Amino acid sequence: MLEEYRDRGVQSIFVYVREAHPGEYYPHHDTFERKLQHAREMQRIFEMRRPIFVDDLTGTAHRVFGGLPNMTYIVNNAHTIAFRSDWTDAPTVRFAIDYLLDAQERRRDGARLAPFYAEIMGFRERDEAAFDQALERNGPKAVTEMRAARDLWARGEHLGGVTRRRS
């Protein structure tokens, strides 16, 4: 997707934060060096070409951006947030980028545009099989913990704000 938009002045970066589902093979970060190792491993496994930046060990950046496991923000060159989502979904990001680029173009063409606040409820495809496969890569502990969490949530126990918002 990046190549498609690069010529239009859009760049994409990845910020490496804490492990969401630590396991035996990729445990939680007890040192910054381990965090760097995991970031390099992610880059290798997924053959990522976009720049990767690593947050500090205490999650300073992650916390101020909201702390969820896989958020996306789009920030303009005035460092203003133009879009944010609590989960990363490529079609939704594309939708937002297209909208923002269109607004830029209309402005360049002389349209008088005033910013306003808007929200949408996004929809993403759920791929439980791929998710479970990723958990297996992390280690058996990650699989077991997620299974236990799903059982609890299915019974309506420990159903916190995040799950309620997503169910």
Added chain:
Amino acid sequence: MAASQDYNYATFPTDDDLDYFNAFWELLKSGERAPEVDLLDLVSGEPIALTAITRQGLTIIELGSLT
């Protein structure tokens, strides 16, 4: 170190009402200035301010991890 251990949980928390998980809805909104934070460039090993990146143009920022 305690802050680091607290943040980098070793066991996936089943109670997602943790402050860290609920902060998203309480913090930033579109239209607000993004936080000014420093990050480390994985390739160069050099620190960089997020503002130095975003001033180059519209920037998609994905936050996540391998797991």
